[in-house]
Every structure is written in C-alpha cells, then in structure tokens.
Amino acid sequence: MRRLSVLTAVSVLLTGCSVFGDGPQPLKTVTIGLDAPLSGDLAEAGLSIKNSVELAVAKANEKHLVPGVRFELDPRDDAGDPARAKANATALAANPAVLGVVGPYSSSVALEMNPALAEAGLAQVSPSNTLPALTWGPDYRGKGKNRPYGTYFRTVTTDAIQGPYLADLLRRSMQVTNTAVISDTKAYGKSLADEFAGQFEYTGGTVLLRRTVEPGATDFTALVEQVRSSKAQLVYYGGESPEAGRLAAQLAAAGVRIPMAGGDAMHSEEYLHLAGATAAEGTLATSAGIAIDNLASAYAYVDAYTAAGYTVPHGPFGPYAYDSAWALMLAVGSVVTKNDGVLPDQDLRKAVTSALQEVTFFGVTGEVSFDKFGDNYNQSISLYKVENGKWTTLVSSGRWAGH
Numbered sequence: 001m002r003r004l005s006v007l008t009a010v011s012v013l014l015t016g017c018s019v020f021g022d023g024p025q026p027l028k029t030v031t032i033g034l035d036a037p038l039s040g041d042l043a044e045a046g047l048s049i050k051n052s053v054e055l056a057v058a059k060a061n062e063k064h065l066v067p068g069v070r071f072e073l074d075p076r077d078d079a080g081d082p083a084r085a086k087a088n089a090t091a092l093a094a095n096p097a098v099l100g101v102v103g104p105y106s107s108s109v110a111l112e113m114n115p116a117l118a119e120a121g122l123a124q125v126s127p128s129n130t131l132p133a134l135t136w137g138p139d140y141r142g143k144g145k146n147r148p149y150g151t152y153f154r155t156v157t158t159d160a161i162q163g164p165y166l167a168d169l170l171r172r173s174m175q176v177t178n179t180a181v182i183s184d185t186k187a188y189g190k191s192l193a194d195e196f197a198g199q200f201e202y203t204g205g206t207v208l209l210r211r212t213v214e215p216g217a218t219d220f221t222a223l224v225e226q227v228r229s230s231k232a233q234l235v236y237y238g239g240e241s242p243e244a245g246r247l248a249a250q251l252a253a254a255g256v257r258i259p260m261a262g263g264d265a266m267h268s269e270e271y272l273h274l275a276g277a278t279a280a281e282g283t284l285a286t287s288a289g290i291a292i293d294n295l296a297s298a299y300a301y302v303d304a305y306t307a308a309g310y311t312v313p314h315g316p317f318g319p320y321a322y323d324s325a326w327a328l329m330l331a332v333g334s335v336v337t338k339n340d341g342v343l344p345d346q347d348l349r350k351a352v353t354s355a356l357q358e359v360t361f362f363g364v365t366g367e368v369s370f371d372k373f374g375d376n377y378n379q380s381i382s383l384y385k386v387e388n389g390k391w392t393t394l395v396s397s398g399r400w401a402g403h
Contacts, residue, residue: 093120100328107131127320163195183238193238245274252279
C-alpha cells in the first residue's frame with residue numbers, strides 16, 4: 001500500500017478502527033520515543049506534547065491500529081537543555097525497539113538531536129519546531145533549499161511563513177508603520193525575528209530598534225527604556241513565553257503602553273500568567289498551524305484530552321503531537337502491510353522512514369503529508385489576541401500570500 005487514503009484515515013482518527021485489517025492480538029512491541037521539556041520553564045508546552053502522544057498511543061493500542069503490534073511510549077525530559085536532548089537522542093537511538101521519535105519541542109534542541117537520530121536511521125517528527133533551516137538547510141536564503149536529514153519531519157508550519165504572515169497583517173490591515181524587534185539568542189527566536197523584520201521592512205515598515213536578550217533573563221530595565229525612547233508602536237518578540245511574559249509585565253509597569261506581538265511560543269497560558277492581565281491585554285500571537293476550536297476532526301481528541309484530566313492544557317502543539325505520533329504509527333503499519341503482515345527483521349528503521357515519507361491522512365489538525373523536505377504540505381497559520389485575559393482566535397486557518 002503506497003499511500004493511505006484520506007477517507008480511510010479519517011475513519012481511523014474518528015472511529016479508531018484499524019486500517020490494516022483485522023488480526024490477532026498484538027504480539028510485538030514497538031517503541032515510540034519522545035523528547036520534550038517535561039520540567040523547567042517550558043514544561044507546560046512539553047507536557048502537552050507528552051500527554052497528546054500518550055493519547056495517540058493508547059488509541060492505537062485500543063483499536064489495534066496495526067495488527068500484531070503493540071505500541072509503547074518512551075518519554076525523555078530534556079528540560080529545554082540541548083545537551084540533555086542530545087543524550088536523550090543517543091539513548092533512544094541505542095534501543096532497537098525504538099522505531100520513531102516525536103519531538104523535540106525547541107528548534108535549538110533539534111539542531112543537537114538531529115545528527116544522532118539521522119546517523120541511527122531513526123525517523124523523527126516534531127510537532128513544534130519552526131526553524132526553516134531544519135528542513136531547508138542553513139544556507140537556504142543564499143543557496144536554495146537542501147534537506148539536511150532525510151529522517152527529520154515536522155507537522156507544523158515554519159517561521160518562514162508565520163513571521164511574514166504577521167508582518168503583512170500588521171502593515172496592511174492594522175496600519176502599523178514601525179516596530180521594535182526583540183528576540184532571544186536561540187535559533188528559533190532569532191529566525192522568527194529575522195523573518196518578521198525582513199518582511200516588515202520589505203512592505204515599507206521601519207524597525208526602529210533591534211535587540212536580543214539571553215534565555216532566562218528576568219531584568220529588562222535597560223531594554224524597557226530603549227523601547228520607550230524608540231517610540232515604537234509595537235514590540236515584536238521572537239522567543240519563548242517566559243522572557244516574553246516578563247518583558248510585557250515590565251513594559252507595562254514602566255508605563256510603556258504599546259502592544260506585544262510574537263510567534264507560537266508566546267501563545268501560552270504561561271505568557272498570560274507572567275505578563276499579568278493588564279500587560280497581556282491586546283497581545284497578538286501567531287501559531288504555526290491551524291486553530292482547532294471549531295475543527296470537527298479535533299472533537300474526539302479534545303474530548304479525550306479533557307477526560308484524561310491532565311493538569312496542563314493541550315495548547316497549540318498538543319494536536320500536532322498527536323498527529324506526529326499517528327504518522328509514525330501509520331508508517332509502521334505500512335511497513336507491516338508491505339511485509340505480508342509482519343515486521344521485517346532487516347532495515348526496519350529505514351523502512352519506517354521511507355514509509356513515513358509516503359504517509360497521508362486526515363488527522364486532528366487536518367491533512368497531514370510530507371513534501372520532499374519533510375515539511376507538512378498543510379502550511380496553515382492561526383492568529384490569536386488576548387482579550388479580557390484570555391487568548392481568543394482571530395484567524396483559525398490563514399495562509400501567507402507570499403508563500
């Protein structure tokens with residue numbers, strides 16, 4: 001079976017029935033690895049990813065998605081530390097039962113993990129990495145796209161889409177003529193800020209101030225004064241919610257009453273908590289994917305997540321984590337089907353990676369399939385705004401006209 005039909009895959013997600021035929025009770029265990037920040041400042045996002053993969057694995061086992069196969073999850077905590085993530089990648093690669101990995105959360109972490117997983121021939125699907133260079137190569141602007149690792153895939157949209165999308169929206173729909181652009185020094189934050197600033201200036205806007213902050217920074221006194229002096233209409237922040245929230249709070253406390261905007265890593269409950277109600281109000285954030293609020297394909301997932309009683313919300317990346325795990329398990333099923341109903345003894349990881357490149361299904365987040373670079377063909381963007389202390393959806397499924 002070269003490709004799974006979209007219609008059949010919809011049935012898998014919504015009814016949970018096997019697409020690979022009826023068979024005996026599961027006999028062989030296949031491990032899906034996971035790397036995410038399960039502790040530390042980014043734990044809310046990491047736990048939402050882990051919880052969602054747990055749900056996917058449980059559903060696959062309950063309905064015997066792949067006859068003869070039982071899936072189990074091996075979650076690893078990187079605490080947002082690239083060195084720990086690299087060690088996790090080495091450990092997962094050393095376990096022959098691991099046939100795929102979901103994660104990591106951060107693009108900077110992926111840069112450390114990808115070589116070890118690729119060397120082991122181990123497929124990985126990230127639900128949250130947005131750095132374009134991960135699939136297009138580090139010199140994609142100057143030399144064109146060149147996929148660095150054939151084992152790496154992702155289900156979310158990239159910064160090359162979400163940064164310019166908001167830049168265009170601010171310029172053309174909201175008449176913002178100038179901005180301050182601030183980012184952390186991680187690969188994700190710098191890339192997102194670069195993509196935003198480049199498009200903002202291309203459309204005639206002016207970047208009045210460009211600064212970076214260190215991850216973990218808590219005192220933004222000098223930066224707040226620089227923003228004040230710049231007289232910028234808006235602050236665009238490329239980075240994660242801990243620093244963004246603290247910066248927003250300190251801007252408001254100093255009387256700098258201008259809105260904040262940013263990317264997917266800002267779109268979190270943690271940002272609201274750290275910024276506080278007054279400072280957070282009016283904040284705009286894109287998310288590198290579709291908003292599932294009114295998406296029929298997400299109803300069963302949301303119900304299952306709620307019923308499980310998890311202490312953190314599924315957030316923007318939970319649905320993409322579910323689909324990432326499902327893609328890997330469908331790839332395993334495709335390998336089994338092509339091998340007369342059993343897992344092959346040779347080159348199993350290579351076979352799973354090859355099958356993953358051909359997988360297509362309609363998941364929680366809509367259609368999922370991968371182009372020749374490992375990116376999801378479905379390049380949706382959603383836009384949120386903080387209103388009355390809560391994130392509200394302004395655009396549930398947008399597209400950047402320049403893409």
